[in-house]
Amino acid sequence: MLELRDVVKQCGERLERFRRSPRRLGEQNTKASLISPIIEALGWDLRDPDEVSHEYRRNSTENPVDYALLLLRTPKLFIEAKGLGENLDVPRWANQTIAYATAAGVEWVALTDGMEWRIYNAHAPVPIEQKLFRTVRIDDPEPAVELLSLLSKDNMRDNRIDELWNGFFVDRQVHAVLTSMFSETEPPAELVALLDRRLPRLTSDAIRTSLIRARASFDFPVPTGQSTPPSSASGNSSPRPSPTAAPTFTRTGTSTAGARRTRQAVTTQERLIKVTDMIAAGRLAPGATLHGDYRGITRRGELLADGQVRFHGQIYPSLSAAGRAVKMEDLGADAPESKTSTDGLGFWRTTDAISGDVVSVKEIRRRTARDADGD
Incomplete structure (x- = not known):
């Protein structure tokens, strides 16, 4: 079986060929040429229904999910596939799959058109647009390998993605509060008071004016000494993705990974x-x-x-x-x-x-x- 990095590279080359073709690649061909190879490189046996259930449904009355990846015959991840180039921003694609995952007790959901992969935490107690963990594109291979490796059978068994999500979930909330403190027209009174106590030689008005001028950015790097998750079935390791390297407030499909938010002057x-x-x-x-x-x-x-x-x-x-x-x-x-x-x-x-x-x-x-x- 090929390593994940090699398969991502192959899929990237196929994407270039498909883009030049006037013929639209449908969902089934997208699954066969771009999605199933990734799943297999992650260590999941596509031919074993106890590991990968195709067109999975809990009962005959429900719409199927394209792939359910199972451990001990229990679904751990749902993957909803769309044809290459379909608009993943259509709300119902993610909404339906996340709702189904929630009802089925499945925490993790992936939505993909073969080129772009979006990973959601269906159980997160936040609005649906904040359930999005990270977005990557196959034509950007290093981030793609980094994220997709978290969906390998070994890493799903070890709950590696859960560890990252927990840190990301806290960091995102702290980041939002810190950013809002420096993005408001008037700085928070409690922040001015804090600095006033620590800077007795300055007046509170001077501190307030300084804060209005401030352009602050906040980054949450991964703490040193943390172990890195192994990549898929290759036995190699890839860097642990940063908990903040995720689109936190958008659903556009363009990742804001690692973006630093600074206050812009209001005209x-x-x-x-x-x-x-x-x-x-x-x-x-x-x-x-x-x-x-x-x-x-x-x-x-x-x-x-x-x-x-x-x-x-x-x-x-x-x-x-x-x-x-x-x-x-x-x-x-x-x-x-x-x-x-x-x-x-x-x-x-x-x-x-x-x-x-x-x-x-x-x-x-x-x-x-x-x-x-x-x-």
């Missing part, structure tokens, strides 16, 4: 754009679900057509007011304003109705301004 034009302007421009859709993270918990609101927000049955006049309500719900109605004041544009995330990815409303405002500049 005068951006400040003039209202939520209703973003709706009129087609970037925000009335009725869209808003997601806001606070203290490790994701809260949901609904964007109304007039720019107001419905949260827990109450209507709030702005994103900031709804974000403040989230914090007051947790801290209590008597919490000081310094604790509950919220930059609603940075706090809430939602789907960009044009691009289809999930980003902050502040980023959608930036895109709306950019579009206006292009007119």
